[in-house]
Amino acid sequence: MDDIEVEVLAEPELSDPILIEGLPGVGHVGKLAVEHLLEEFESEVVRRVYATEFPPQVTITDGVAELASAELHAVTIADEATDDETDGIDLLVLTGDHQAQTNAGHYRLTEAFLDLAEEIGVQQVFALGGVPTGELVEEPSVLGAVSAGEHIEALEDVGVEFREDEPAGGVVGVSGLMLGLGGRRGLEVACLMGETSGYLVDPKSAQAVLVVLEDVLGFDVSFEALEERAEEMEEVVGKIQEMQDQQGSVPTDDDLRYIG
Amino acid sequence: MDDIEVEVLAEPELSDPILIEGLPGVGHVGKLAVEHLLEEFESEVVRRVYATEFPPQVTITDGVAELASAELHAVTIADEATDDETDGIDLLVLTGDHQAQTNAGHYRLTEAFLDLAEEIGVQQVFALGGVPTGELVEEPSVLGAVSAGEHIEALEDVGVEFREDEPAGGVVGVSGLMLGLGGRRGLEVACLMGETSGYLVDPKSAQAVLVVLEDVLGFDVSFEALEERAEEMEEVVGKIQEMQDQQGSVPTDDDLRYIG
């Protein structure tokens, strides 16, 4: 096996496909968002990427092992008005269970993802993720970061916030490198980051990010499933707050960190 | 020395050999199981694998140093009825004291092991290990995971359990990659995982795994030595429980972790 190995599963015919990245990260916001897209729309796995940078791990589903990988899914969203796929939007959705584990690995994998996307015709990229606020957020805003200033206005028009020097620590991982490396290739890259506590898996933040994406790209998706998950999480949060009230103490990071 | 270096010690003539992997892991279940096979049957070291991924370490036996390595042993089990080796089962047993220490190292080493096994004619692989339950297990079940769904039924017939989404964290290390990388090569790979607390070296769990292997492959092995070790461990466990009863407290991970 090479350091990075690509399995070609299908050769979709996509028209101006847009790459949507949602790998694991803060609040699992990006991953929840792209998984929701894959559940709501028909999709086809077109590439699977294996890498020696991923953990030496298989996931087991019904007893059958699958090697750690990231996948590119082709999604075609028909035009809402005409219900005609040829008028719709083509997405290339990148997801998976792992990020790389070394600095160099992050760079190499992101380059591989961008290579694959460009081969399939991608010119525009949305990297989805969360931005940690450290406290529970009732109405999560969506922060933006872009590869070039000219892309800001269109995003601000649909409610994306651009704040001076935020996020303070920059953007890390694949989403950060999509911006950095994709931008250097001349791609139009935007990172959409839903505010999230950082302590919980956050379907509400994922929804906020998707609402922006709907507006930018012009499609419609049902949020029922995400809203149900958000309600479940709110019950969890309610129970935690009850426990805190009884203890008369603020929740510590340890109380919250691994819930979800 | 290359990153991985193979020493050829013998060229055994094996008929449809089956690879049995038992490197160190949870409860040392896999390693105990294959060591028991090597003690009970005649065997011959056929390959020794050195790797710069292994710790920079030698083991000392009677003053003589041996460089960290993994070994492939040829084992021929004569047919029980005819006592004729040509009717029996040929195993290629992989064991050693170390796993790799980086992600990429795990991938490279497992690929090397599979290359060697395929050169010797292996088509079928059993990766032996333990699955941690977090508590002492009276009658350990054996969980299974396979490279392809078609192999499940035969294993269920001999009592291997396949549970939905278990083990939850997947399978890691060489056993996991045997499934993942071996499966991608078209080999028939099964991972047999004995339930074990995760705190103690567990000969009873190793025996449970071997009983399954006996049934699948059709051989007979004495378990006297393993049962003795299991009794010794039970004495240790008894003493720990006594100590806990006196202290009126549940054992912590730290009490138990390094015992065995």
Add this chain to the structure above:
Amino acid sequence: MDDIEVEVLAEPELSDPILIEGLPGVGHVGKLAVEHLLEEFESEVVRRVYATEFPPQVTITDGVAELASAELHAVTIADEATDDETDGIDLLVLTGDHQAQTNAGHYRLTEAFLDLAEEIGVQQVFALGGVPTGELVEEPSVLGAVSAGEHIEALEDVGVEFREDEPAGGVVGVSGLMLGLGGRRGLEVACLMGETSGYLVDPKSAQAVLVVLEDVLGFDVSFEALEERAEEMEEVVGKIQEMQDQQGSVPTDDDLRYIG
């Protein structure tokens, strides 16, 4: 992207340029010092260095992402008397937000920096940094270390202290390798280390280092901005000392480590 990738942004005509390195380190002394130079004098970015050894990270300024990098800036300081740039000093100032994260990465990056500097004509290097004292320093001295003994006298003449076996742990990171690898190339390298507590960002120590540099190279720079920052830090220190007095305890590392 290669492991290290260099973007050429300008080809300045510099006369006997002197490399001034100030990457992040103890008390951010080196980085504060070179940033002050870049603020006080006109400068031009001439090279940008990207590396897979840097964190997989972009910084965000006004919503626009910039990939982790180090930069070489050309600075021309006109002669004080004649105010003529051709009589002045040419500096090549190296700064950035990151150091490498592995041993080998530090070596490779420093070699890359030295390659670039030599191509631009550098023969002499000053690596600026801090040396931790563990306690607040009223009047920070500047310690020196050089690539060859013949460079000591000139530095002692302007107040740089050379102490037997200090700094005790040697010099680490890019500054250390500037000395070690630069010296092996035959460059004249000096490391100037301002004393600093090690707990706080230290503009006063940065100023002490720059005063030495002024004297060695013969230029004049206003310290107003650094002095303002130093005053702000002193207020912070004052508040910490107040808190300690109230608690009647000495400050712990944790109290102080991340302040600034």
Add this chain to the structure above:
Amino acid sequence: MDDIEVEVLAEPELSDPILIEGLPGVGHVGKLAVEHLLEEFESEVVRRVYATEFPPQVTITDGVAELASAELHAVTIADEATDDETDGIDLLVLTGDHQAQTNAGHYRLTEAFLDLAEEIGVQQVFALGGVPTGELVEEPSVLGAVSAGEHIEALEDVGVEFREDEPAGGVVGVSGLMLGLGGRRGLEVACLMGETSGYLVDPKSAQAVLVVLEDVLGFDVSFEALEERAEEMEEVVGKIQEMQDQQGSVPTDDDLRYIG
């Protein structure tokens, strides 16, 4: 700079030189021992080895930086009776301030050291080090480990102890790989390990190791300097024991670990 870079400083004419390795390790026993040899006999640095695996660090002596390296020193010990160097013993002494920091780095560096030694004619290697006992040792024994069983007897004759399965954890680092990799090259390698607490720099243990080396190789060295250092250490130990007596407690690892 290559991953490993060798500087040739001299081409000594040595007759059947014996490699003596003493890099930093448990109780600094090996390093103390070889440093003592270099102080007591005339020596010449013949090779300096730089490596990107070493820390990115320079040591500073009287203000002058020296890049992290390991050195091979040629030592010629004249025959005691004839005082004739041509009848004496030639040693190649390997020392330095660092070990590698990754598994693969340890393997690569040891191979490099062995390559250099073989080029200079080395057939026999003594790796010097300490073996931790966890308690203060009045009369340290010297444990042995060898690359081949035939070398045991000669060492037992001069008092080296070979114990079954000791040291329990094997031998790690460069000393371990000298045995493992040197043995695979067909060199005669012995590791001599002085018992030492593991908490203190231990000149007494270094002396015990050198006494064995004297007997094996047939040379005489004064131990005055080592004995003085041992006395200094005993004063330190005395003070620690006093402190313990006052506190009525046994010393913890933390009390002792970094003393010396």
